[in-house]
Amino acid sequence: MTSPMLEDHRLTAEQQAVVDQSWDARVLVTAGAGAGKTYTLVRRLDALVEREQLEAGEILVLSFSRAAVRELTERITRHASGAQRVRAQTFDGWASALLRRAYPDTDWGTLAFDRRIIAATDAIDQGAVEVGEHGAPAHVVIDEVQDLVGVRRDMVESLLDRFQDNCGFTVVGDSAQAVYGFQVSDAQERAEETNRFLDWVRATFSEDLITLHLGDNFRARTEAVRVALPFGAELQRLPRDPTEAAKEAERIHGDLRSLLLTAPNFGSLETEFVLSALRDYPDSTAILCRDNGQALALSGQLADADVPHTLQRSARDRSAPSWIAELLASTAASTLTQERFCELLADIELPVDSTPESLWRSVRKVARGVGGTVDIAAFHRALAEHRLPDELAAAHPSSLVVSTVHRAKGLEFDRVLVVEPRVLKEPRRVEKKKYDYDPAAEARLLYVAMTRARDDLYVLDAPATWQLRKDKRLDRWYLGGRSSWARNGIEMLGDDVSHEQPPGAEDLHEDCAKLLTHLRTDIVSGCPAELVLLHDIPVAADQSPPYAVVVRGQRIAVVSERFRTDLARMLHRGAHTEAQKWPPVITGVRVDCVESVAGSSAVSEHAGLGAQGVWLAPRLCGLGRFQWYHDRSSEADGIEGDEA
Numbered sequence: 160m161t162s163p164m165l166e167d168h169r170l171t172a173e174q175q176a177v178v179d180q181s182w183d184a185r186v187l188v189t190a191g192a193g194a195g196k197t198y199t200l201v202r203r204l205d206a207l208v209e210r211e212q213l214e215a216g217e218i219l220v221l222s223f224s225r226a227a228v229r230e231l232t233e234r235i236t237r238h239a240s241g242a243q244r245v246r247a248q249t250f251d252g253w254a255s256a257l258l259r260r261a262y263p264d265t266d267w268g269t270l271a272f273d274r275r276i277i278a279a280t281d282a283i284d285q286g287a288v289e290v291g292e293h294g295a296p297a298h299v300v301i302d303e304v305q306d307l308v309g310v311r312r313d314m315v316e317s318l319l320d321r322f323q324d325n326c327g328f329t330v331v332g333d334s335a336q337a338v339y340g341f342q343v344s345d346a347q348e349r350a351e352e353t354n355r356f357l358d359w360v361r362a363t364f365s366e367d368l369i370t371l372h373l374g375d376n377f378r379a380r381t382e383a384v385r386v387a388l389p390f391g392a393e394l395q396r397l398p399r400d401p402t403e404a405a406k407e408a409e410r411i412h413g414d415l416r417s418l419l420l421t422a423p424n425f426g427s428l429e430t431e432f433v434l435s436a437l438r439d440y441p442d443s444t445a446i447l448c449r450d451n452g453q454a455l456a457l458s459g460q461l462a463d464a465d466v467p468h469t470l471q472r473s474a475r476d477r478s479a480p481s482w483i484a485e486l487l488a489s490t491a492a493s494t495l496t497q498e499r500f501c502e503l504l505a506d507i508e509l510p511v512d513s514t515p516e517s518l519w520r521s522v523r524k525v526a527r528g529v530g531g532t533v534d535i536a537a538f539h540r541a542l543a544e545h546r547l548p549d550e551l552a553a554a555h556p557s558s559l560v561v562s563t564v565h566r567a568k569g570l571e572f573d574r575v576l577v578v579e580p581r582v583l584k585e586p587r588r589v590e591k592k593k594y595d596y597d598p599a600a601e602a603r604l605l606y607v608a609m610t611r612a613r614d615d616l617y618v619l620d621a622p623a624t625w626q627l628r629k630d631k632r633l634d635r636w637y638l639g640g641r642s643s644w645a646r647n648g649i650e651m652l653g654d655d656v657s658h659e660q661p662p663g664a665e666d667l668h669e670d671c672a673k674l675l676t677h678l679r680t681d682i683v684s685g686c687p688a689e690l691v692l693l694h695d696i697p698v699a700a701d702q703s704p705p706y707a708v709v710v711r712g713q714r715i716a717v718v719s720e721r722f723r724t725d726l727a728r729m730l731h732r733g734a735h736t737e738a739q740k741w742p743p744v745i746t747g748v749r750v751d752c753v754e755s756v757a758g759s760s761a762v763s764e765h766a767g768l769g770a771q772g773v774w775l776a777p778r779l780c781g782l783g784r785f786q787w788y789h790d791r792s793s794e795a796d797g798i799e800g801d802e803a
């Protein structure tokens with residue numbers, strides 16, 4: 160998505176002013192969309208290392224999402240010179256690493272994300288940062304501060320507060336792009352969160368805070384994609400009073416929507432002409448949706464029409480690329496030198512845009528061995544504990560991405576198709592004029608969507624999604640039907656495939672090594688898959704029976720306990736006399752990628768894969784559709800009519 164940005168740009172005077180501040184300066188940078196905030200940050204990192212002589216480890220770079228961190232890391236690799244070793248991390252990634260270092264005996268992996276952040280805030284207050292590997296930071300850089308709300312805001316405030324005597328910072332944000340307020344569930348608290356971090360920075364560091372603004376827009380290369388930019392300033396200035404702000408935001412949303420509807424209409428994904436226009440485009444395209452239900456529906460339509468694309472994952476959905484398992488399985492050594500590491504990678508297919516050297520740098524961040532080597536046991540542990548550096552764990556996007564606007568924040572594409580937004584309705588008066596949606600969030604989302612394009616902005620017909628709903632208990636979308644109890648499909652998530660054993664190990668007749676070769680060589684992203692019921696006996700009282708993951712008639716994995724439990728909860732209809740029925744086949748599933756999995760060496764050895772304790776497994780995505788009859792020709796009846 161950002162690959163065209165290989166060139167180094169000449170900084171504007173405003174950008175240069177950010178870069179030129181000394182290491183101990185407290186700098187707040189505000190700017191609209193596409194003003195070059197992230198780009199300027201990378202150049203600032205260079206200056207901090209080269210001119211201000213800070214060590215890479217003394218600079219803490221934090222951002223909200225893995226996509227943003229990947230973006231920052233890619234830009235550091237491309238544009239930075241001195242700052243090559245500076246490491247950007249998500250707030251959650253940094254907090255987890257801090258806790259593991261400070262309290263190595265606690266199993267932090269079992270704690271919910273927000274609880275970990277709260278524990279990390281406590282750890283900061285107890286002095287855990289100072290005693291860590293790099294000690295107190297000399298400079299903290301934070302991108303996207305507008306999304307710093309709730310417990311994460313508390314954590315960063317504690318951090319800056321604690322080190323304020325001897326630490327500079329550069330915080331960068333655009334309040335017009337604050338779209339993660341929903342992390343705070345209470346509506347009143349959420350309204351109070353808007354601009355709260357920025358207000359805190361201004362109040363706490365009022366004496367020497369340097370406030371700078373970037374006024375240009377460099378992303379938009381055509382007039383057509385600049386239409387939304389003037390609304391940035393209006394969104395930044397929303398009134399403080401919640402009722403007034405809601406009214407104003409509703410007006411802005413209406414204006415943005417009208418403008419979008421004047422953009423060329425791309426049509427509907429049901430038209431062959433539209434599908435081929437997506438297939439044949441050589442540069443990057445994003446289809447931006449209001450919610451994941453729309454994204455699932457559109458991605459399903461593209462998959463049915465064989466249009467290659469990626470469904471953008473959630474920021475928390477981490478997967479480890481397949482080269483890691485292949486590398487670890489290819490050596491019995493306990494440490495690797497850079498030379499040996501690169502030599503082993505020569506025979507392994509690597510992700511686009513990465514080199515053995517860039518991967519070496521990333522791996523060394525979590526598996527530093529003595530004498531400049533990589534420690535294999537530490538690398539294995541990082542893989543098993545899901546704490547690979549963010550840039551390794553983020554999925555590499557394809558040239559066509561279907562994403563929610565939330566997941567596309569901070570990214571840019573040559574061509575953007577925004578799904579036609581709904582008209583915001585008058586507030587329902589049920590609860591004293593309270594809105595059942597957040598008008599300011601809706602307006603900001605539309606602004607973010609309309610400012611992602613470099614060249615072309617289109618409006619895309621909204622797909623029919625009335626049957627798609629979210630099961631909040633499970634945090635999954637499902638395909639409903641006319642009756643409220645209808646359940647005709649289930650959203651596939653990243654951890655729906657069992658990682659307990661290597662694929663095939665549960666079946667004594669299967670040759671696991673052969674199956675892994677099949678996964679490595681024949682299974683590609685986007686492969687259609689189905690889930691096939693293995694037998695009718697539930698694995699446990701609260702779980703469904705097991706399902707096999709089948710691609711082109713071959714079983715390549717089995718589903719996880721999480722999937723079986725969620726399916727059982729989704730299909731359970733309370734006390735009734737009939738025996739629970741399970742869909743014999745679930746179709747419409749796709750392979751998102753083939754990923755690396757770390758497990759016990761005894762398990763891998765037992766499966767005939769050697770003692771390294773690593774293997775490959777498919778990762779699934781898409782909307783699985785329940786086929787209640789073995790006869791596939793009755794698929795349509797199954798989807799609409801047969802409520803489980």
Ligand SMILES: Nc1ncnc2c1ncn2[C@@H]1O[C@H](COP(=O)(O)OP(=O)(O)OP(=O)(O)O)[C@@H](O)[C@H]1O
Nearest residue numbers: 168169170171192193194195196197198377378569
């Ligand atoms: N001085 C410059 N001259 C030319 N292009 C620039 C300059 N600064 C940044 N750019 C380019 O402008 C585009 C937008 O920059 P960037 O993504 O850093 O903006 P941003 O403010 O972080 O965007 P947003 O907040 O909307 O995500 C990038 O392609 C970047 O390479």
